Amino acid sequence: MQASRARLFKEYKEVQREKTADPDIQLVCDDSNIFKWTALIKGPSETPYEGGVFQLAFAVPEQYPLQPPQVRFLTKIFHPNVHFKTGEICLDILKNAWSPAWTLQSVCRAIIALMAHPEPDSPLNCDSGNLLRSGDMRGFQSMARMYTRLAAMPKKG
Amino acid sequence: MVSEDNVNGDSVSVEDDFDGDDYDYDDGGDYYDDDYGDAGDDDDDYGLVEDDDVDDPGAMVSRRPKLGYTVLQEADIKQRQEDDISKVSTVLSLSQVEATILLRHYNWNVNEVHDEWFSDEERVRKSVGLLERPVVDVSDASEFTCGICFDLLPCDNFASASCGHPFCRECWQGYICTSINDGPGCLLLRCPEPSCKAAVGPDMIDKLAPCEEKEKYSQFLLRSYIEDNREAKWCPAPGCENAINFAVGGGDFDVTCLCSYRFCWNCTVEAHRPVDCETVTKWMLKNSVDGENVNWILHNSKTCPKCKRPIEKNQGCMHMTCTPPCSYEFCWLCLRAWSSHGLATGGFYSCNVYEAEMQKGNVDAEMRREMAKNSFEKYTHYYERWASNQSSREKALEDLNRMERENMEKLCNVQCTTMSQLKCITEAWLQIVECRRVLKWTYAYGYYLPEHEKTKTQFFEYLQGEAEAGLERLHRCAEKELDKYVTADGPSSDFDDFRTKLTGLTSVTKTYFENLVRALENGLEDVNSTACNKTVSPRSPASPRSPTGRNGKGRGSRGKESPRAGGSPKNVGNTSK
Numbered sequence: 150m151q152a153s154r155a156r157l158f159k160e161y162k163e164v165q166r167e168k169t170a171d172p173d174i175q176l177v178c179d180d181s182n183i184f185k186w187t188a189l190i191k192g193p194s195e196t197p198y199e200g201g202v203f204q205l206a207f208a209v210p211e212q213y214p215l216q217p218p219q220v221r222f223l224t225k226i227f228h229p230n231v232h233f234k235t236g237e238i239c240l241d242i243l244k245n246a247w248s249p250a251w252t253l254q255s256v257c258r259a260i261i262a263l264m265a266h267p268e269p270d271s272p273l274n275c276d277s278g279n280l281l282r283s284g285d286m287r288g289f290q291s292m293a294r295m296y297t298r299l300a301a302m303p304k305k306g
Numbered sequence: 307m308v309s310e311d312n313v314n315g316d317s318v319s320v321e322d323d324f325d326g327d328d329y330d331y332d333d334g335g336d337y338y339d340d341d342y343g344d345a346g347d348d349d350d351d352y353g354l355v356e357d358d359d360v361d362d363p364g365a366m367v368s369r370r371p372k373l374g375y376t377v378l379q380e381a382d383i384k385q386r387q388e389d390d391i392s393k394v395s396t397v398l399s400l401s402q403v404e405a406t407i408l409l410r411h412y413n414w415n416v417n418e419v420h421d422e423w424f425s426d427e428e429r430v431r432k433s434v435g436l437l438e439r440p441v442v443d444v445s446d447a448s449e450f451t452c453g454i455c456f457d458l459l460p461c462d463n464f465a466s467a468s469c470g471h472p473f474c475r476e477c478w479q480g481y482i483c484t485s486i487n488d489g490p491g492c493l494l495l496r497c498p499e500p501s502c503k504a505a506v507g508p509d510m511i512d513k514l515a516p517c518e519e520k521e522k523y524s525q526f527l528l529r530s531y532i533e534d535n536r537e538a539k540w541c542p543a544p545g546c547e548n549a550i551n552f553a554v555g556g557g558d559f560d561v562t563c564l565c566s567y568r569f570c571w572n573c574t575v576e577a578h579r580p581v582d583c584e585t586v587t588k589w590m591l592k593n594s595v596d597g598e599n600v601n602w603i604l605h606n607s608k609t610c611p612k613c614k615r616p617i618e619k620n621q622g623c624m625h626m627t628c629t630p631p632c633s634y635e636f637c638w639l640c641l642r643a644w645s646s647h648g649l650a651t652g653g654f655y656s657c658n659v660y661e662a663e664m665q666k667g668n669v670d671a672e673m674r675r676e677m678a679k680n681s682f683e684k685y686t687h688y689y690e691r692w693a694s695n696q697s698s699r700e701k702a703l704e705d706l707n708r709m710e711r712e713n714m715e716k717l718c719n720v721q722c723t724t725m726s727q728l729k730c731i732t733e734a735w736l737q738i739v740e741c742r743r744v745l746k747w748t749y750a751y752g753y754y755l756p757e758h759e760k761t762k763t764q765f766f767e768y769l770q771g772e773a774e775a776g777l778e779r780l781h782r783c784a785e786k787e788l789d790k791y792v793t794a795d796g797p798s799s800d801f802d803d804f805r806t807k808l809t810g811l812t813s814v815t816k817t818y819f820e821n822l823v824r825a826l827e828n829g830l831e832d833v834n835s836t837a838c839n840k841t842v843s844p845r846s847p848a849s850p851r852s853p854t855g856r857n858g859k860g861r862g863s864r865g866k867e868s869p870r871a872g873g874s875p876k877n878v879g880n881t882s883k
Contacts, residue, residue: 271625
């Protein structure tokens with residue numbers, strides 16, 4: 150408990166110090182609970198998520214960093230490795246390939262990389278995965294872009 | 307077939323001959339004998355089963371090769387593991403730790419390690435995580451920031467694997483403990499640095515883990531030597547910690563552990579000769595199909611196609627990865643290797659292979675239909691008999707133990723005789739235990755015997771009936787009649803006659819069961835050709851009093867010399883010493 154708190158506090162200070170270091174990621178710690186974080190990440194360019202801002206919720210376990218944080222999308226997203234309803238993310242570093250040397254910041258970077266490079270072979274969202282697998286890039290991109298517009302962009306006028 | 311390293315240590319090499327004529331009920335008996343008589347040189351004594359198939363030119367001999375297996379106790383396992391590690395360490399000029407990591411990675415297959423290493427050392431080093439030199443040089447710094455807790459600490463607080471990535475001892479300890487408490491996957495531990503593949507071996511565990519975890523780790527390492535080894539399995543008897551090393555090569559799988567539990571090495575169910583594994587699995591499944599647990603497992607899980615552990619799929623995609631150290635990747639739908647999937651099989655979630663199987667008739671569904679079809683009465687008939695032989699066998703085992711614990715000595719005193727003269731009693735009980743086992747499984751066999759094969763069914767039931775009747779006679783004699791002599795006031799005049807009778811019954815019963823086993827293992831094939839001979843033979847055993855009974859008709863009727871001629875007088879001889 151103490152170790153995880155100390156480590157999260159260090160990450161918190163690091164985030165404060167380097168607020169502008171990565172313009173694509175904005176990590177915010179819950180005011181009252183250092184084990185709850187949220188992040189806003191920008192959809193990577195040249196992907197159907199470009200222009201969108203996606204919110205992630207982190208639940209950090211007490212054994213952190215020996216155990217990975219639980220991360221899910223709060224913003225709806227159409228992506229093969231993200232559960233369409235729950236926002237659960239299928240990413241190896243959040244499961245068996247976790248290493249305590251990862252940080253919340255680097256998890257965000259890994260998720261951005263996953264958005265740019267979906268892994269349709271192990272999908273949580275089968276519709277999305279099947280579109281990609283069948284080579285229907287146009288279908289996939291327009292679906293993904295539509296949901297980006299609907300859910301991840303500020304409503305116009 | 308017993309490999310040469312079987313002779314080392316205390317391991318017991320067992321060379322069983324599995325040809326049909328030598329279905330040796332004495333196996334258990336011999337073991338007991340050794341145990342009482344001359345414990346210590348077991349190795350040699352097991353050889354006594356070897357003399358056989360010389361006289362038997364039958365087809366069965368060529369069909370079934372001789373197989374060897376070795377019972378390993380904890381010390382033997384350790385010894386073998388150490389020997390293998392030393393071997394690899396010497397041949398490849400590696401440290402013991404490196405050799406351990408390497409062997410674990412290749413499932414303790416020494417030959418494979420050698421082959422892989424000499425064909426491409428660099429690739430092996432890379433995939434296993436054995437670095438020749440550190441990738442980061444930190445020798446001249448006086449303090450570091452730990453990559454896990456981010457504390458800045460003096461350099462003597464740090465440790466690193468062969469790669470040199472520094473982490474503080476406290477974080478190392480947390481990292482290692484978490485992994486060890488997660489299970490045997492800790493044997494594949496790597497450096498915490500995400501991009502680094504350097505293996506974390508037993509030396510690091512030794513240096514950094516607390517005692518309790520060290521102990522766990524060494525247990526995992528030892529268990530891995532059996533569980534990840536293609537040629538070894540644990541004895542499934544409750545509380546038994548021995549393992550059986552089996553020379554894989556098809557054929558018969560019956561093995562006897564030192565704890566005297568007999569089981570089938572192939573399916574790890576208790577020994578079920580002469581019935582095959584498939585029938586046994588079907589039968590056991592059928593028996594337990596009402597059990598809530600099994601039902602749940604059947605409906606909600608599948609077994610890993612590689613390591614056979616049941617897996618519940620509770621989330622995510624069809625791409626399954628079994629827990630380490632198995633780590634097998636497969637498709638949940640068709641249970642084939644994930645690597646075989648791609649566009650050719652129709653995609654990853656609508657797996658074509660699976661669809662095709664479904665159309666042909668899925669296994670589970672077929673089984674359920676079959677169960678509905680089979681009449682319940684038929685099943686109950688066979689089940690009751692199967693189960694009652696099962697409990698009868700357990701009871702007999704208890705009786706045997708009690709006999710040896712209490713009654714034998716009493717009997718010695720009452721009847722003024724020597725222990726060696728009472729050997730025939732132990733032998734009779736061992737025979738009963740073994741026959742109950744065989745008889746039990748013949749009911750599973752009978753249940754699956756096709757109903758339209760009338761002749762086979764009749765023949766089978768005849769053999770089974772004869773064997774069962776013989777066994778009942780023997781059982782009654784050993785149970786009821788013996789009692790009289792134990793409780794007698796002084797030496798009984800007819801005790802010698804009783805011994806002769808018991809010995810005779812034992813060998814007659816043995817013959818019946820040998821016939822039964824042989825017939826079943828032959829798939830009742832000689833039902834047409836030798837049925838006549840056979841049906842005559844069991845009816846004409848010599849009177850139970852004659853110890854030569856077993857040598858006679860059972861075998862003679864098949865027109866063959868008794869291949870166990872050397873063995874049978876041994877029984878008699880023993881009893882009349």
